[in-house]
Amino acid sequence: MAKKxxxxxxxxPFKVLSQFSNEGDNxxxxxxxxxxxxxxxxVGRLDLDSEGLLILTNDKSLNNKLLNPKHNHSRSYxxxxxxxxxxxxxxxxxxxxxxxxNGKKHKTKxxxxxxxxxxxxxxxxxVNYQKHPERTWLEIQLTEGKNRQVRRMTAKVxxxxxxxxxxxxxxxxxxxxxxxxxxxxxxxxIYKKLNLL
Numbered sequence: 001m002a003k004k005x006x007x008x009x010x011x012x013p014f015k016v017l018s019q020f021s022n023e024g025d026n027x028x029x030x031x032x033x034x035x036x037x038x039x040x041x042x043v044g045r046l047d048l049d050s051e052g053l054l055i056l057t058n059d060k061s062l063n064n065k066l067l068n069p070k071h072n073h074s075r076s077y078x079x080x081x082x083x084x085x086x087x088x089x090x091x092x093x094x095x096x097x098x099x100x101x102n103g104k105k106h107k108t109k110x111x112x113x114x115x116x117x118x119x120x121x122x123x124x125x126x127v128n129y130q131k132h133p134e135r136t137w138l139e140i141q142l143t144e145g146k147n148r149q150v151r152r153m154t155a156k157v158x159x160x161x162x163x164x165x166x167x168x169x170x171x172x173x174x175x176x177x178x179x180x181x182x183x184x185x186x187x188x189x190i191y192k193k194l195n196l197l
Contacts, residue, residue, distance in 0.1 A: 007059065
């Protein structure tokens with residue numbers, strides 16, 4: 001009998017690893033999300049200092065469908081950056097900038113970028129606002145996911161990332177989950193929202 005496919009979406013908190021086990025001083029998902037089935041695992045990852053949408057599943061085929069670069073799935077991020085990006089910086093991000101990935105130069109694909117004013121709870125611990133008095137939130141939509149790509153992109157145009165939250169993959173959205181919350185979702189719904197049907 002085939003095992004039941006399970007799907008969860010979580011809001012990964014800041015400073016939590018995208019794995020179940022702890023590593024050094026850093027805690028893993030297993031410390032935050034208790035009593036999960038033993039065979040589920042994260043699809044993709046978010047950096048230790050990034051927050052937001054992460055899928056947990058025991059469906060191995062979903063992993064391949066979502067992470068294979070040829071599928072070009074849209075990922076949406078809310079990004080708090082230092083300073084106030086002008087038209088030139090926004091335009092550069094939209095057209096693509098040259099970043100360094102694993103020692104090689106990489107021109108990012110065109111991205112959708114706009115200034116936003118989200119109403120979201122403060123991070124724990126919060127961003128150091130005395131050190132960074134002027135800040136701007138951007139929504140950035142990408143169809144690729146190189147290592148620390150968003151952070152490298154905003155740094156390239158002179159506006160380092162202070163806070164980064166993944167809020168969507170295709171039509172699958174993080175809301176209304178708060179940091180550290182989880183919800184189970186059906187196979188049909190997740191595949192539809194991820195445009196995989």
